[in-house]
Amino acid sequence: MNPHLTNRDISWLSFNGRVLLEATRQGVPLLERLKFLSIYSSNLDEFYRVRIPALIALSRIDDGREKAEEDTLDEVSRVIAGQQQTFGRVLREALLPSLEAQGIRFVYRQPVPELLKAATKAYFLSRIAAFLQLVRLSAAGDFFPENNKIYFAIGITEGGKEDVVIVNIPAPECGRFYTDTIEGIQYVLTIDDIIKDNLAFLVPGAEVRSCYSFKITRDAELDLADEFKGDIAEKIEQQINIRDLGLATRLLYDAGMPAAELQQLVQTFHLENATQVEGGAYHNLRDLADFPVKRDSLSYERWPSVPYRLPRERIFDSIQEQDMLLHVPYHSYDTVLQFFNEAALDPLVTDISITLYRMAGDSLIGNALMSAARNGKNVTVFVELKARFDEANNIRWSKRLKAAGVKIIYSIPGLKVHAKVALVKRKVEGRSVYYGLLATGNFNEGTARFYTDHILMTTHKGMLRELELLFIFLAKRREPGTGDRFTPEHLLVAQFNLQNEFLRLIGEETTAARQGKPASICIKLNNLEEEVMINKLYEAAQAGVKITLLIRGICRLKPGVPGLSEGITVKRIVDRYLEHGRIFIFHNNGDPKVYLGSADWMNRNIYRRIEVCFPVYDTQLKAALQEMMRIQLADTGSAVTVDAAGNNTGGPSDGPDATHAQQTIYQMIKQSSL
Known part of the structure; x- marks a missing residue:
């Protein structure tokens, strides 16, 4: 290991620690502090899905590095443990009392209040129970705990015999939180606690000895060995379908879980090689992003995005007059949407080319590209199918675009195309005029609301000629080599x-x-x-x-x-x-x-x-x-x-x-x- 370089994983954890620090700060609005806890938790889940498998794999390579990687894993575990303690302390000792002072009672690690029992019981029976699945550990059979889903391990005694019942916590299906306002106090509960309060309906007649939560995080990498063989979109779809069946990298469990029950989980679900991490009573606290309280006084002051002042009414006339540089989300993303919408409608536009890495689920840009193709434009879209965790969305969009007449170019073997560029060609008085859009971030109007990025719109001939040559190269779907005559001077x-x-x-x-x-x-x-x-x-x-x-x-x-x-x-x-x-x-x-x-x-x-x-x-x-x-x-x-x-x-x-x-x-x- 180079002594002049910081370990990349420890450095990333330092960044996530900086995210966590925002949740501790008095100067950050209260509800935003909860969101930073959510971001920290979401980041950490991805770290366990992506980086921990790599570290474990490296630690098993017998080339002299295994000791260093084992040391890294130990340091990673130490840093995360310290951050998790900070997370719990901030939530319990700072945020919960602050919420209480604002008339918001987040019932956390407490029994369901008596005044809510009747309503939460009705909610359990009408909304939650339909999604519950029970599996006895003694007869688990082919049961496979899904990636990053939360489960209860319920210890029971029935007919003189002890067993453990596994039940899912269906947060995605019915939301993670329940809220009700009584006598001016807004109560917020997790559905975890509502389920726990109604265990009698799950194991009638059995004695409940214990109830502890756990979740398993699994390796997120796709196995794409040779992308020349077969259809790349089909291959990735197949891999996505089994991604959540990957090897377990972490077992996160309630620290109060008895050792015997923990060992039963490990043996039954073959978790011997997963990192075992003690946690609190609640997992997936990334769900705090959906905390069901909305108050402007406890949130960031609103900053409405600023419309970009075009020098001309039409965007291509404006770009022809001068280079334009947008700074989103300070500037409205509408100018980017206008670029593609005008391209779709303008009778002088003949060609549109674009790279797409992460598309919005309801992408307006995607719809503009389909309209352009239907309006007779030659539309070429390079869709990166290997954009991690966006593969399924990108495949879905590529099929829609292709059905609308868009020419789709898929991934280059061995490479991801991460460039964010678009090129429009117009026929103006018999000659071709090029308009380029080059960005630091994805063409995604969703993330443009909270990612700071810069977007250049230009007609610079040298730059855009090189951009055209790049699109020609991408269409070949091959790795760069000595035969490629592409030596850009500007890009x-x-x-x-x-x-x-x-x-x-x-x-x-x-x-x-x-x-x-x-x-x-x-x-x-x-x-x-x-x-x-x-x-x-x-x-x-x-x-x-x-x-x-x-x-x-x-x-x-x-x-x-x-x-x-x-x-x-x-x-x-x-x-x-x-x-x-x-x-x-x-x-x-x-x-x-x-x-x-x-x-x-x-x-x-x-x-x-x-x-x-x-x-x-x-x-x-x-x-x-x-x-x-x-x-x-x-x-x-x-x-x-x-x-x-x-x-x-x-x-x-x-x-x-x-x-x-x-x-x-x-x-x-x-x-x-x-």
Whole structure:
């Protein structure tokens, strides 16, 4: 293990710890604090589905690494255990009393109140009971606990014999919470407790000795060995159908469960190789996102998105006049929808090409593309079927699009296409005019409401000619090789020139610093992992380049280490919106080079994906991005500094003078639209 790099999984847990920190802060509205507990819990479930299987697999490879990976697993378990203790303490000691003070009684680890028993019993019999399935452990047979579903293990004595009855908690089917308002108090209960209060209906005549909850998390990876053989969509559909039958990676159980019952679960469901984790009485607290209390006074102040002011009435005329740069969700996503809707209707539009990675379930963009095809346009859509946890939705959309006459191109074997780009061709007075839309985030109007991203609309001929060549390459469905004549000069495309160009840009700053000239690099990413890029940043820092990094998630680089990275600062922002845009700014002797794009600096982005980063040439747009970065780096109310150990330090502050970058940027964009 490289001593100059932080472990990627420990670094990710540090990010999730930063998410958890938001739930502890007095300055965050009460209901939003509950949502941050939900986000933390959801993130952790995915970690156990995706990363823990990889760590376990590595620990079993007999090549000298197994001890290091075992140590990592131990450290991961230690960190998570500490965070889980914080989670429980914050909920019990801070949030529950605060809710109570607001007239909201969240009945948590308490019996159902007497004044609610009749109503909850009726609710149980009319709404919940229809979804319950009971399995006796002594006769479990082929029963298979589903991934991340919650179950009760009910210890009973019947006819002098002891047994354990497994019953599901049907949260998705009937919601996780029950609420009722009595005498001005809004009561909130989990259906877990309502089921527990009505066990007599489940095991009539039996003595109930105990009742404890558990859940099993399973490996989420799909096995796609050779994508050249057979239909890729069909193959992925088959894999999705068995994904939830994957190997168990975690058994999360109520810490009060007797050891004998726990051992019965392990043996019956073959969980010997799963990590056994003690938890509380409730699991899947990601469901707190659906907490059934809505009060504006306990939530974030509303920030209505700002309409983007088009210089012309029609969007293609506007783009022809000047490059446009949207910053969502501060800007309304309607301008992006207008781009595709006008393309579908405009009689001058002949062709539309787009990459789709994660589509909204009810995608308006998808509907616009279908309308465009029905209106006689040549519509080509590259659908990435391997977008984790979105495979089924993307397959469903690809079938709908294909049925409407859209040309569908599926995944490239061995690569994911993660680029977020679209190209429209119009015939104007006998000549072809191109309009490009290049983004840092998915074409998804759902996530655009809470992911911060940047979207460039341009008619730059050189950039869009290269984008057309990229779509031609994607249509070939083959891995990049020596036979591909694609050497972009404007775009940075992973598998072709992205890594080399970024290395060159860092190298130019390094050379300038060694010559005594001003030199700086400012980069915003979701994740920073790849060693070649990190080592190049270390080299630049040692030459005197000032490097400022804004990394939301994984950061393997160690900042501030004497002789290695003294000139590097790393910050992390967690606030109401998920920071998602990637920005790259190089000093370039006072004439900054600014890029945006889809690519993080991770192994997967650089070596196993098609990514596109793109330059921003317009002087005003470049200045706006630089100002946004300055505001974010000056944040004191939501930002922390990441130290060489990967810890969150130096913030955030709830003081009256604290500055919040997201609020400042929203006000700036709102003011500029007046």
